[in-house]
Each structure stands twice: as structure tokens, then as C-alpha cells.
Amino acid sequence: MRKILLYPVITAFLVLCSCRPEPAIRIDMQQPAPIYPDYTDIAIPCNIAPLNFGVREHVSEVQVLLQGETTHLQASGKNKIQFSLKSWKKFMQQETGNRVAVHFSMQQGDSLLNYPPFYWQIMPDSIDSYLSYRLIEPGFEVWNHLQLEERNLENFETRLIADNSELDRSCMNCHIYGNNDGSLSLFHIRGKQGGTVLNRNGELRKLQLRNEEFPAGAVYGSIHPSGRYAAFSGNHIIPEFHAHQNKRLEVYDEYSYLLIAEFDENRLASIPALTDKSKQYTFPAFSADGTQLYFCMAPALELPENIDSLFYSIARINFDAATGMPQGEIEIIWQGSRETGSASHPGLSPDGKYLLFCVAGYGTFPIWHRETDLYLMHLADGEVELPAAVNSDRSDTYHSWSSNSRWFVFASKRDDGLYGKPYFAYIDSTGKTYKPFVLPQKDPEWYDLTLKSYNIPELAGSALPFDRRKLEKVYHQTQSETFK
Amino acid sequence: MKHSNVYSSVNRIAPILFALAALLWWGLANKYLLYYQEQFQLFQFTFDYLKSRCLVPGGISFYIADFLTQFYYYPWIGAAIIALLLVIIRQLVFRLGRLLKADATYGLLSFLPSIAFWAFLCDENALSGLLIGTIFSLAACCIYMRFPGNLTNRVICILVSLPVLYVVAGSVYFLFIAWAVIYEFREAMRRKEVAHALLRLGLLVLAGILIPLLAQLVTQYAFAGLLSGIGYYRFPQLYTFTGLAAVALCVATPWLMRGFSLLKSPEKRGFILTLTAVAGIGFVWIYKAADPMKEEIMRYDYLTKTGQWNAVIAEAEKKSPTSPLSVACLNLALAKNNQLGDRMFEFYQNGPEGLIPSFKRDFYAPLVSNEIYxxxxxxxxxxxxxxxxxxxxxxxxxxSRAFRRLAETNLINGQYKVAEKYLRALQHTLFHKKWADTMLKYAGNESAIAGNPEMARLRKSRYINDFLYSDTEMEDMLGLLLAQNPENRLAFEYLLGYTLQNKDLERFMTYYPLGRTMNYTHIPKSYQEALIYMWTQQNPNFNGLPWSISRNVLDGVSEFAHIYMKQKQPEAILKEKYGKTYWYYLLFV
Incomplete structure (x- = not known):
């Protein structure tokens, strides 16, 4: 009998709890929704993780309605919208190729504030599912905790692939892929037991890419599509600090050169045109077909006195995969100058159509140059454009293409000028670029709380076939392979 | 009253006296160490913080320790917390001794672990997570001892305690394992079951190692770290003798109490001997553990960071500081009170490093030096x-201290979004929230910043033009700072102080005229001493002296020169009378 009475009471309680008080006033706002991150009016890939967002205002509730052409999705929260992964996936599947209106409102006191809708264009072109990056605090000279992480872009799963706390706290450089493929990648670990870790099909090798001929070792690199070679710049890097309020760090090379590492016979080699002491060479990048090597080049100046007159151009040279050596003449395809700026980080799209690169006012360390923007070169005619939709008034730098050449990721400091985050931008078949969006996080407040910068974001179609345990074993238990 | 009642009363009163002593020690004598500890953490009331701390074996202890450490912001509360933790440890150790049927006569021995922890905490890198973890482990030992005659219950207790304790307390759970090993071994040996004793011993040790091995699968730490512990000391996986001794004493002391209880010596003599031994060990151990030099730096640093310039000078007047960082704090306080030129050489000086320390790869020294810059x-x-x-x-x-300074520097530099990031994190704290709320109002509010005297002054004092800063050319850096902001009197005083400390009087003479526009009411004493010294190098008398030099200085330099020239070993004589002059520094330091 008691139970019979209890059930209606519980039901009534639940019903009462689930009822929300109706707001006394409904206000249609004119200004855009005050959400963070800025996910307004963007193009997104059909396979991206839920775009959770929040508001910083003191509100009692936020609500969102994603109105698609065939279906809709609703969500609400205290001051954050966190979509269910399952509902999101279903919604995205049904609305792929469609434009979705995002109706956002929030309850503040007795008022329900309705904001004008913004739109998400769900692109049928998917983005590579995996992103790797280095997590580092944007310091000056001292580093402490560095991690390389792999993120699944289709959900919120992350996986540590290296943590320097277990690697003698050695400095670790960023991780790069070959062919956007998880089974071909490399990165450097410094320190006494360090070396370049090469991953080919999950087999990890520790390489000593340094010898008497190439004392500065290997720094910035690019893997040849064959996986047999990689091009590196050897840079003797000098950091300096700015005194002025808006600038932080300047890094330049005392000397630099380019070299080719061959991984089957363990050879390092170069040609005189790429080791000329009267020039500086850096940021090598193979074309997608592996027949050309792009890089940045500048005359060697007295530094740091002439740092503001240091302008890197973009050059290329043919590469013979049979001999594993660059051949022929160097061709300058973009001239650095006081008028045009200084180039860095050339990145070729896998379809061979575009060259994306950074341009700063001067120098070779664009990450700390607020004025750095991404430029897009159409390789067919050499035309260069500044994609305004993509760039910001803060540094927009290192980038990596998705396998289908429709998406690229880049590191941007646009939100606060200090902490770099991965932003994704779409480029359509006509070469038009769209407003980028930041890597979505399960908790949208994540970027407020984290003190890490995302360095060198790199896209890959498949997951890395190793984990940090395997890496630690290689680091601690194997000798570095020497190179002739 | 029977003797046993007297000892019981002593065991009840002694913890109160011990707590009082600890309270006074930490609240009065060592309070700057508490400030020091508080600044190297940022306890935030967020789920992310809780998660990040608790994902480590022992994380719950570390989280509790962090929570308690934030109260060190108010040293008396911090002192009370430490006193309480030490007394809890003592009570648990005493309880274990009594469970072993130890006599109350030797109850004072139970203070030994707490004394060791007290000494451990005198190390500036010691973290109170070790104390919290130890309390959990001792509590588990007490629970385990509730089943003295029931092996099954004890086994259940061990099986449940080990994983739980490892999660809660971390590798200090070996304390519990050690206790159980000794107890089980003893129990088996009492029944003359040697094989059984060895089996129990082996199983317990195996279980102790197995759990960190399993933890390796779910945490990011390597086995060595998981075995030895991560969050008990600021340098992970590093141990101090005192820390290890404190934990070991927690296991050994109850058995020691029992061992003494079995002796047939008279109660009174045993009690007096125990009292003397514990008091003696405690005094020597804690005295040895305290480091007055480090305490001096922490004191000067705290007074400097809180802008208590008069207090810094008052400290120096009591005893001149000797460490470079303390001297640097003193010089800043003198400069802020417009006394640097007058009084710099009244105190010990160790050259330019004591004026403007260069960068060191350390987590504390640059934090102190940043105040000067x-x-x-x-x-x-x-x-x-x-x-x-x-x-x-x-x-x-x-x-927390770094967050505050980074917020300030970013506000001054107009990097409001970055400042907001630090301030938002500080808003999640207990004692920095109010400050963060206030500072957030400056973000993006130019007129508010202009109305804040310190921020407005610092904005005006900054470099105007950009150049690449050089740590090794400090004189040039100070010169540029002054050249770009001719009203920056602090920069002028540091520039002149730098040349004086560097004994570069030619450069001093070059920069000295820049002070004309600084509204000095008189020429500061050390400048007078430098000027007159230079004058006497080129002129036979004071005729035509272009500066207003005081009579004392004129007389002083004559006498100084006379002693210097006439005496065979003038240093001792000059130190007596002129040890606080620039001349003495120039020629003898």
C-alpha cells in the first residue's frame, strides 16, 4: 500500500523538478551570441567532434537549437553547451552538406535572451581524423614539462605519445608525419640519450642525425613520400628577448644548412648549393609527389644587429628519389623583402595545387611575430593571396594539410596573443577559404584553464602505431644509430 | 596518585604542549617558510584541479595537502594546521604503541615521528602530502590492529587497505605494509610457524610491489616513480633522510615503546630517560633542520614582494643581510625609499649581482629578482x-605569486586577454580571488589603469622603443631605460649604483650629471664619496670643487687617504671607521 502511494509522489516530484520556470521577459537581442570559442558562421567537416561552447556571463541556463534541413538537435546547460557525442554524430550524418542554423538563447534573471542565429556549413569533405601536437608552456628559454599528444578529431579522445617527465626531462621537438600517415612519422628528443625517433610502420628507431660534417644536427624536417628520406635544416639557434611591451622572443640562426637523411643506409648528405655559408636555409618541405624540395632561404647577415633586415624567400629545387639528392638550380618562387616580409613554414597541399606559408615582418621565428599571417600560393600560376577569412591580427603560423587538401590546421594566437591553439580552415574546390574554428574540447572552458600552447599541429589519417611506453623503452634501452 | 596515572596524565597533556610549541615555532620563528610554501601552488576549486591532482597515486593526500597549504597565506592558521597534523601523527603512533600493550611510561617516545616530520617540514622543498599520507597509513594500521586474534579479518583488512591506501596515500603505504609484515611475522613466529611467517612476509612484499606495477598501466608515471612516490617532495622521486626517517619511525616507535615496556627498569627512571631523550633529540634535530640563511632570504623576499620597504630596511639595520638575494631586496627597499645613494654602502654589498641579479635557471631566485625589474x-x-x-x-x-605578477605585467603591457587568463584562474582560489576580482576591472580599461598610481607609474617607466634585451649588458639596459624615460629616478639610482658596485668610476662620472633633473635635495652620500674620490685622484686639494660635498665627507676622505697611505695594513683600521663608505668598498671589498 505504501508503495502504491509512493510512486505518484515520486512521479510528481520528478515532474516538478523537470519543469522550468517560464521566463517573465523574452528579449530578442541584436548583437551576436556572446559564446566562446567563436563558432559563429563557420564551415565544419562532417566528421568533427561536437562543437561544445559556453558563455562567460552569469546566467542560469543556456539553450541551443541546431536547426538543420532534415532534423534538429537541442541541448542546454548551466553556462555551457556540451552535446552528446551520439546525438551529434547522428545529426551530422543527416545534415552533411547542409547549412545548419544555430539558435542560441540564455536565461539571465527573469529574462530569456534570444540571439540572432548563426550558421554552420557542414562540409561533406571530411578532415583527417588524427591531430598530433606538442603541448608546451609558451616560455622563453626554460622548459619543464613537454608532451606530445594525439587527438582523435572525431571525438575527444587524446593519447600521450611522449612525455618528457619520463625521458630525463629532455626537450622534445614537434612531431611530423609523412603522407599524412600515422605509420610514418618522426620527432626529435634532445638530451644525452636523445635522438630522432623515426616511426615506420610502428617500428621505432632512434637516430643520431648529426656528424662532423653537419654539427648543428637536424632540426626542422620533412619526410619524403617514399619514407626512405627526410630533408632537414640544421640550425644553430640563438634566442634573444625583446624589451618592448608587445614583443617577447626573437630567435635566429647563427648558421644553417639543409641536409638529406637516408634511413636505409644511414647516410647524411647535402649539396654545396644548400650549405653555402653566405646563406641561411630552413624549413624544408617535400612536394606531395616527392619530386621537389621547397625551403626558405635568406642571405646570412650579421645578427642580431640586422635582424629586422632578415627576409627569407621561398625556394625550391628538384629532388631525385633514386639518388636521394637534390639536383639542379635553386628557383626562388617567392621573394622575401622589406615590402613583402619574411617567409617560413612552406607546406604543400597533397593534391599539389597549393603552397601555404607564413609571412612575418622579418626573421625566422614567426610564432612570436604578431603580424604573421598565412599566405596561399596557387602553384599553377604562382599567384599569391592573403586569405583574409583565415588570418587574424595575431600570429597565425604553423599549418598542416588534410589528406584531401580541403582542410588545413594551423596554430593561431588570435585569442589572447600568447597561447597557440589549433584552428581548422576549409578551402573549397575553387580555392576559396572559410572562417576557421578552434579544435573543439569536451569542456569549452578548457582553453581558459590550460596553460599550454599547442605547437606544430599535424594532421594524419590514421593513429600512430606506438604509445609512450614503447617510446620510453626505445629512449632508455636503445643506442642511437649513427649516420655516415 | 599512582605513577601510571601520572604518566597517563603526561601523555594527555604532552600533545597540547607539543602543539603549542609547534604553533609558536611555525607562527613566529618560521612563518616566512609558510609564505614561501603557499606561493608555489595554486589550489583551485575546480573539478579540473581535483582531477589533475587525484590522478596520481596518493593524489587524495596531495589534494588535501594542497587544500591545507593554501591557508599558509595566513601563517598563524598555517602553523595551527601543521601543529594539528603533527599531533595527529603522534596520537596515532601512541595508539599503535598502546595496541601493542606498551606501557604509558614510554608514551613520550611516540613524539619521535612527529619531531622527525617537524624537521622534515623545515626543508623548503618538503611537502605536507607526506604527512597526510602518513596519517592515512597510520590510521589503516590502527584499523588492522583491531583484529589481533583473527587472521581472516586481518587478511581482509590487508586486501582492502592496500589498494585503497595506495590510491589515497601513495607509496607511503609501505608504512602499512611494513607494519603488517612485522606483525604477521611476529604472530607466525610466536606459533613457531617459520614457513608460514616467511610466506606471509613474501606475500605482503609482493602485494606491495604488484600494486605500483598495476598502477603503471593507468597512470603516466614509470614504475620507479610509482614505487618511490611522487608528491612528497618538490623534486619528484627525490627523498631526504629526514622524510624517510620520519616514516620509518612511525613503524619503529610503537615497537620501541613495547620493547622498553618489557624492561624491568623502574618506571620513574624510564620516564625521565625517555623525556630527556625525546626532548634532546627534538631540540637538536629541529635546530639542525632550520636554515637561518634561507629563512633570511624568504623574510626579505616576503617583505619586498609586499612592498614593506621600511620593514626591509629595519631588518637590515638589525643585521646586515649577506646573501645576494637578500642584499638585492634591501637595495630595492633603499631605492624605493630614496635612500640607495645615501645608504647603500652602510650595508654589506656583494657587487652588481646584489643590486640587480642576473637570470638563474631556478624556480625561486628569478621570482625574487623579478621584483627589482x-x-x-x-x-x-x-x-x-x-x-x-x-x-x-x-x-x-x-x-599563485607568479600568476599575480604575470597578470600585473600583462595588464601594464596592455595584453588584457592574457591577463584575464591568469586572473580567471586566480578567481578559483580562496585567498587570491578578491585581488583577481579587483584586477579584472583593469583589463581593457585604460582610464582605470591610468588612475592606478603603481600601474600608471610603471607604464610610464617602461622602455618606449623595442630592441633586443641583453642580460650581459646591464649598464646599457639601465642607460636605455633612463634615456627613454628621463624621469625614472629608480633607473637613475640603479644605473649609478651599478657603476659604483662595478667600481667603474669613469662611467659613474658620465652618468652622474643626468641626476640634475631628478630633484635631489642633496647629493647622496655614496655619490659624494665617489665624486670626491675622483677629485682627489686629479687635484691636490679641494679648491674649485664643483659639487656641494658635505664637511664630513671632505674630512673623511682626507683621513681615509691619510690612513691608507701611512698604515702598513690599513684595512682593519679603515674597516672600523670607514667600513660603511664607498671608499672602503672600492678599495677592499
Whole structure:
């Protein structure tokens, strides 16, 4: 009998709890929704993780309605919208190729504030599912905790692939892929037991890419599509600090050169045109077909006195995969100058159509140059454009293409000028670029709380076939392979 | 009253006296160590913080320790917390002794672990997570001892306690394992079951190692770290003798109490001997553990960071500081009170490093030095030193003090979004929230910043033009700072102080005229001494002296020169009378 009475009471309680008080006033706002991150009016890939967002205002509730052409999705929260992964996936599947209106409102006191809708264009072109990056605090000279992480872009799963706390706290450089493929990648670990870790099909090798001929070792690199070679710049890097309020760090090379590492016979080699002491060479990048090597080049100046007159151009040279050596003449395809700026980080799209690169006012360390923007070169005619939709008034730098050449990721400091985050931008078949969006996080407040910068974001179609345990074993238990 | 009642009363009163002693020690004598500890963490009331701390074996202890450490912001509360933790440990150790049927006569021995922990905490890198973990482990030992005659219950207790304790207390759970090993071994041996004793011993040790091995699968730490412990000391996986001894004493002391109880010596003699031994060990151990030199730096640093310039000078007047960092704090206080030129050489000076310390790859020294750069208006350098100091904290923790300074430097530099990031994190704290709320109002509010005297002054004092800063050319950096802001009197005093400390009088003479526009009412004493020294190098008398030099200085230099020229070993004589002059520094330091 008691139970019979209890059930209606519980039901009534639940019903009462689930009822929300109706707001006394409904206000249609004119200004855009005050959400963070800025996910307004963007193009997104059909396979991206839920775009959770929040508001910083003191509100009692936020609500969102994603109105698609065939279906809709609703969500609400205290001051954050966190979509269910399952509902999101279903919604995205049904609305792929469609434009979705995002109706956002929030309850503040007795008022329900309705904001004008913004739109998400769900692109049928998917983005590579995996992103790797280095997590580092944007310091000056001292580093402490560095991690390389792999993120699944289709959900919120992350996986540590290296943590320097277990690697003698050695400095670790960023991780790069070959062919956007998880089974071909490399990165450097410094320190006494360090070396370049090469991953080919999950087999990890520790390489000593340094010898008497190439004392500065290997720094910035690019893997040849064959996986047999990689091009590196050897840079003797000098950091300096700015005194002025808006600038932080300047890094330049005392000397630099380019070299080719061959991984089957363990050879390092170069040609005189790429080791000329009267020039500086850096940021090598193979074309997608592996027949050309792009890089940045500048005359060697007295530094740091002439740092503001240091302008890197973009050059290329043919590469013979049979001999594993660059051949022929160097061709300058973009001239650095006081008028045009200084180039860095050339990145070729896998379809061979575009060259994306950074341009700063001067120098070779664009990450700390607020004025750095991404430029897009159409390789067919050499035309260069500044994609305004993509760039910001803060540094927009290192980038990596998705396998289908429709998406690229880049590191941007646009939100606060200090902490770099991965932003994704779409480029359509006509070469038009769209407003980028930041890597979505399960908790949208994540970027407020984290003190890490995302360095060198790199896209890959498949997951890395190793984990940090395997890496630690290689680091601690194997000798570095020497190179002739 | 029977003797046993007397000892019971002593065992009840002694913890209160012990707590009082600890309270006074930490609240009065060592309070700057508490400030020091508080600044190297940033306890936030967020789920992310809880998660990040608790994902480590022992994380719950570390989280509780962090929570308690934030109260060190008020040293008396911090002292009370430490006193309480020490007394809890003592009570648990005493309880274990009594469970072993130890006599109350030897109850004072139970203070030994707490004394060891007291000494451990005198190390500036010791973290109270070890104390919390130890309390959990001792509590588990007490629970385990509730089943003296029931092996099954004890086994259940061990099986449940081991994983739970490892999660809660971390590798200090070996305390519990050690206790159980000794107890089980003894129990088996009492029944003359040697094989059984060895089996129990082996199984317990195996279980103790197995759990960290399993933890390796779910945490990011290597086995060595998981076995030895991670969050008990600021340098992960590093142990001090005192820390290890404190934990070992927790196991050994109850058995020691029991051992003494079995002796047939008279109660009174045993009690007096125990009292003498514990008091003697406690005094010597704690006295040896305290480091007055470090305490001096922490004291000067705290007074400097809180802008108590008069208090810094008063400390120096009592006893001149000797460490470079303390001297640097004193010089800043003198400069802030417009006394640097007058009084710099009244105190011990150790050269330019004591005026404006260069960068060191450390988590504390740059934090102290940043105060000088900040006050001078070298905001980017202050920011760099602060950032690098925080980055160098060995256990990857964040620093509330660094967050505050980074917020300030970014506000001054107009980097409001970055400042907001630090301030928002501080809003999640207990004692920095109010400050963060206030400072957030400055973000993006130019007129509010202009109305804040300190921020407005520092904005005006900064470099105007950009150049690449050089740590090794400090004189040029100070010169540029002054050249770009001719009203920056602090920069002028540091520039002149730098040349004086560097014994570069030619450069001093070059820069000296820049002070004409600084509204000095008189020529500061050390400048007078330098000027007159230079004059006497080129002129036979004071005729035509272009500066207004005081009679005392004129007489002084004559006498100084006379003693210097006439005496065979003038240093001792001159130190007596002229040890606080620039001349003495110039010629003898």
C-alpha cells in the first residue's frame, strides 16, 4: 500500500523538478551570441567532434537549437553547451552538406535572451581524423614539462605519445608525419640519450642525425613520400628577448644548412648549393609527389644587429628519389623583402595545387611575430593571396594539410596573443577559404584553464602505431644509430 | 596518585604542549617558510584541479595537502594546521604503541615521528602530502590492529587497505605494509610457524610491489616513480633522510615503546630517560633542520614582494643581510625609499649581482629578482623571470605569486586577454580571488589603469622603443631605460649604483650629471664619496670643487687617504671607521 502511494509522489516530484520556470521577459537581442570559442558562421567537416561552447556571463541556463534541413538537435546547460557525442554524430550524418542554423538563447534573471542565429556549413569533405601536437608552456628559454599528444578529431579522445617527465626531462621537438600517415612519422628528443625517433610502420628507431660534417644536427624536417628520406635544416639557434611591451622572443640562426637523411643506409648528405655559408636555409618541405624540395632561404647577415633586415624567400629545387639528392638550380618562387616580409613554414597541399606559408615582418621565428599571417600560393600560376577569412591580427603560423587538401590546421594566437591553439580552415574546390574554428574540447572552458600552447599541429589519417611506453623503452634501452 | 596515572596524565597533556610549541615555532620563528610554501601552488576549486591532482597515486593526500597549504597565506592558521597534523601523527603512533600493550611510561617516545616530520617540514622543498599520507597509513594500521586474534579479518583488512591506501596515500603505504609484515611475522613466529611467517612476509612484499606495477598501466608515471612516490617532495622521486626517517619511525616507535615496556627498569627512571631523550633529540634535530640563511632570504623576499620597504630596511639595520638575494631586496627597499645613494654602502654589498641579479635557471631566485625589474619598469624582464621561475618548478605546479605578477605585467603591457587568463584562474582560489576580482576591472580599461598610481607609474617607466634585451649588458639596459624615460629616478639610482658596485668610476662620472633633473635635495652620500674620490685622484686639494660635498665627507676622505697611505695594513683600521663608505668598498671589498 505504501508503495502504491509512493510512486505518484515520486512521479510528481520528478515532474516538478523537470519543469522550468517560464521566463517573465523574452528579449530578442541584436548583437551576436556572446559564446566562446567563436563558432559563429563557420564551415565544419562532417566528421568533427561536437562543437561544445559556453558563455562567460552569469546566467542560469543556456539553450541551443541546431536547426538543420532534415532534423534538429537541442541541448542546454548551466553556462555551457556540451552535446552528446551520439546525438551529434547522428545529426551530422543527416545534415552533411547542409547549412545548419544555430539558435542560441540564455536565461539571465527573469529574462530569456534570444540571439540572432548563426550558421554552420557542414562540409561533406571530411578532415583527417588524427591531430598530433606538442603541448608546451609558451616560455622563453626554460622548459619543464613537454608532451606530445594525439587527438582523435572525431571525438575527444587524446593519447600521450611522449612525455618528457619520463625521458630525463629532455626537450622534445614537434612531431611530423609523412603522407599524412600515422605509420610514418618522426620527432626529435634532445638530451644525452636523445635522438630522432623515426616511426615506420610502428617500428621505432632512434637516430643520431648529426656528424662532423653537419654539427648543428637536424632540426626542422620533412619526410619524403617514399619514407626512405627526410630533408632537414640544421640550425644553430640563438634566442634573444625583446624589451618592448608587445614583443617577447626573437630567435635566429647563427648558421644553417639543409641536409638529406637516408634511413636505409644511414647516410647524411647535402649539396654545396644548400650549405653555402653566405646563406641561411630552413624549413624544408617535400612536394606531395616527392619530386621537389621547397625551403626558405635568406642571405646570412650579421645578427642580431640586422635582424629586422632578415627576409627569407621561398625556394625550391628538384629532388631525385633514386639518388636521394637534390639536383639542379635553386628557383626562388617567392621573394622575401622589406615590402613583402619574411617567409617560413612552406607546406604543400597533397593534391599539389597549393603552397601555404607564413609571412612575418622579418626573421625566422614567426610564432612570436604578431603580424604573421598565412599566405596561399596557387602553384599553377604562382599567384599569391592573403586569405583574409583565415588570418587574424595575431600570429597565425604553423599549418598542416588534410589528406584531401580541403582542410588545413594551423596554430593561431588570435585569442589572447600568447597561447597557440589549433584552428581548422576549409578551402573549397575553387580555392576559396572559410572562417576557421578552434579544435573543439569536451569542456569549452578548457582553453581558459590550460596553460599550454599547442605547437606544430599535424594532421594524419590514421593513429600512430606506438604509445609512450614503447617510446620510453626505445629512449632508455636503445643506442642511437649513427649516420655516415 | 599512582605513577601510571601520572604518566597517563603526561601523555594527555604532552600533545597540547607539543602543539603549542609547534604553533609558536611555525607562527613566529618560521612563518616566512609558510609564505614561501603557499606561493608555489595554486589550489583551485575546480573539478579540473581535483582531477589533475587525484590522478596520481596518493593524489587524495596531495589534494588535501594542497587544500591545507593554501591557508599558509595566513601563517598563524598555517602553523595551527601543521601543529594539528603533527599531533595527529603522534596520537596515532601512541595508539599503535598502546595496541601493542606498551606501557604509558614510554608514551613520550611516540613524539619521535612527529619531531622527525617537524624537521622534515623545515626543508623548503618538503611537502605536507607526506604527512597526510602518513596519517592515512597510520590510521589503516590502527584499523588492522583491531583484529589481533583473527587472521581472516586481518587478511581482509590487508586486501582492502592496500589498494585503497595506495590510491589515497601513495607509496607511503609501505608504512602499512611494513607494519603488517612485522606483525604477521611476529604472530607466525610466536606459533613457531617459520614457513608460514616467511610466506606471509613474501606475500605482503609482493602485494606491495604488484600494486605500483598495476598502477603503471593507468597512470603516466614509470614504475620507479610509482614505487618511490611522487608528491612528497618538490623534486619528484627525490627523498631526504629526514622524510624517510620520519616514516620509518612511525613503524619503529610503537615497537620501541613495547620493547622498553618489557624492561624491568623502574618506571620513574624510564620516564625521565625517555623525556630527556625525546626532548634532546627534538631540540637538536629541529635546530639542525632550520636554515637561518634561507629563512633570511624568504623574510626579505616576503617583505619586498609586499612592498614593506621600511620593514626591509629595519631588518637590515638589525643585521646586515649577506646573501645576494637578500642584499638585492634591501637595495630595492633603499631605492624605493630614496635612500640607495645615501645608504647603500652602510650595508654589506656583494657587487652588481646584489643590486640587480642576473637570470638563474631556478624556480625561486628569478621570482625574487623579478621584483627589482618590475619596480624599475623593465616589465618584460620581470615577466620573463616570473614565467621562467614558474616553468622551472620541479613538480610542475603553478605559483599563485607568479600568476599575480604575470597578470600585473600583462595588464601594464596592455595584453588584457592574457591577463584575464591568469586572473580567471586566480578567481578559483580562496585567498587570491578578491585581488583577481579587483584586477579584472583593469583589463581593457585604460582610464582605470591610468588612475592606478603603481600601474600608471610603471607604464610610464617602461622602455618606449623595442630592441633586443641583453642580460650581459646591464649598464646599457639601465642607460636605455633612463634615456627613454628621463624621469625614472629608480633607473637613475640603479644605473649609478651599478657603476659604483662595478667600481667603474669613469662611467659613474658620465652618468652622474643626468641626476640634475631628478630633484635631489642633496647629493647622496655614496655619490659624494665617489665624486670626491675622483677629485682627489686629479687635484691636490679641494679648491674649485664643483659639487656641494658635505664637511664630513671632505674630512673623511682626507683621513681615509691619510690612513691608507701611512698604515702598513690599513684595512682593519679603515674597516672600523670607514667600513660603511664607498671608499672602503672600492678599495677592499
Amino acid at each position: 618590475y619596480q624599475l619598469g623593465m616589465i618584460n624582464t620581470a615577466q620573463r623571470f616570473t614565467f621562467e621561475a614558474m616553468e622551472a618548478i620541479p613538480d610542475y605546479r603553478k605559483s
